Amino acid sequence: MRTRKITEITNFELVLIVLIVQEYKYISSKRIAYFDSSKPQPHQFTILVHSIPVSAGGSISNNVQSFFMEYHPTTYLSHLVVQKTYIFSNLAMRKEVQAAFVSFKSRYGAAMALHLQQSDDPTEWVTEQAPEPHDVYWPFFSSSFMLKWILNLVVIVAYVLLTILFFIPVLIVQGLNNLSQLEVLFPFLTSILKITFVSQVVTGYLPNLLLQLFLKMTPPVMKFLSSIQGFISHSEIMRSACMKVLVLMVWNIFFANVFSGSVLNQLSFVLEPKNYPARLAVAVPAQASFFIAYVVTSGWASTSSELFRLIPLIWSLLRKPFSEPTTDEFEAPSFSYHWDIPRVLFFCLLGIIYFFLAPLILPFLLVYFCLGYIIYRNQFINVYAPKYETGGKYWPIVHNSIIFSLVLMHALAVGIFTLKRLSLASSLMFPLPVMTLLFNAYCRKRFLPIFTAFSAQRLIKKDIDDSSDPELMAEFFSKLVIAYQEPASSPLDHSTNCDSETYPLLSSTQF
Structure with missing residues (x-):
């Protein structure tokens, strides 16, 4: 055996x-x-430089130009200092911040500047890859190096506190799974809980529905926490929120449910850390029925509801009378990376763990993945339109x-x-x-280096291929200079091009 x-x-x-x-x-x-x-594409030739030192009597723009003309004379092309726009009494005021988008004549030149430390002081002339122009997240460009570091600490502390606080609803859910515990805590419910239908609803469906309601609140909260960490793009914010939601789900749905179920039955569990593996081996199989119900209520139901998208429909109907009329008739929705990916990965975790502990859960997971493949394939083809390119990251x-x-x-x-x-x-x-x-x-x-940066071989080959069409590159470089203007200072484009409505990514023809 x-x-x-x-x-x-x-x-x-x-x-x-x-x-x-x-x-x-x-x-x-x-x-x-x-x-x-x-x-x-603009982001292939551009880096973001922040924490730019300001000399007495000098401007940020002059400092950037003199620095890169001195240390990157053959590859430097242009720069655009980030300006924050403040509106007071319908008057727009612009203020330069210590950050600039610096563009280069080649992808290889941009990569060299990106991966080299620009100053002896690592807190000055800090570089990072520029996102796509429409992917830029503008609010935190004025943040200094120290402020970003402090905000990161604040976010970590807030995330830990939220993870701990989420343990409270998990305890409530586990209490509903144990009728004997409910009868002890609430004696007046004993007669009601003895009704077969009530007990089945309370132990079978109500815990998972309550857990789903609590989980629905986590993606927006995690997205907000990620947005104040100093990320410069919406895609980075979503990726950070995705990891936060995934860790929270693994801890608060899997571990917290398993541990709380053990604590309710045996308080000595927390007092014997050395026995955690053995206790976990007992507690995890015991929670198999709960996770089967969770797959049905959370997996099957939520995936099926994705076809109808009732909540977005109701929200759009309620919002429409109060919104200003625009020329755009329809804005295609985008995929919720920070919610759907963690959910799929959590079900993968359940399948890997329970395949030898409780194989009965596998058919339920198989139905979920087959259903998800069919539904999301339709959504990706006919419903969702990406707001930015993730590149498999x-x-x-x-x-x-x-x-x-x-x-x-x-x-x-x-x-x-x-x-x-x-x-x-x-x-x-x-x-x-x-x-x-x-x-x-x-x-x-x-494999991982391929997902962080492209090789010099790939960059140089691509630069050589582009140099064969000098007219295209001349037009591209002329538009690259203004590609990273803040939306508040850029002229509005009221064109009704159907391609841009269906595919919101900036096409190469725009540059």
């Missing part, structure tokens, strides 16, 4: 590792192919989530074998997490 279980776990992990490698190769190749086929989050799920599965397997006093089986499990972590290290060395 124990040999069969170890063989199942090993075979499952080997298959999963092969699939991850194949997917990493596929997404990496698609990312490179997308770059090779793209026409010149969410895949490393998916990879890290799967690796974490595998390591957690190994820990649970060791705990179960320890409980059954199968010391040999527990010992045979230890090479698996080591192999998983080594595989993760290999992927970080082999």
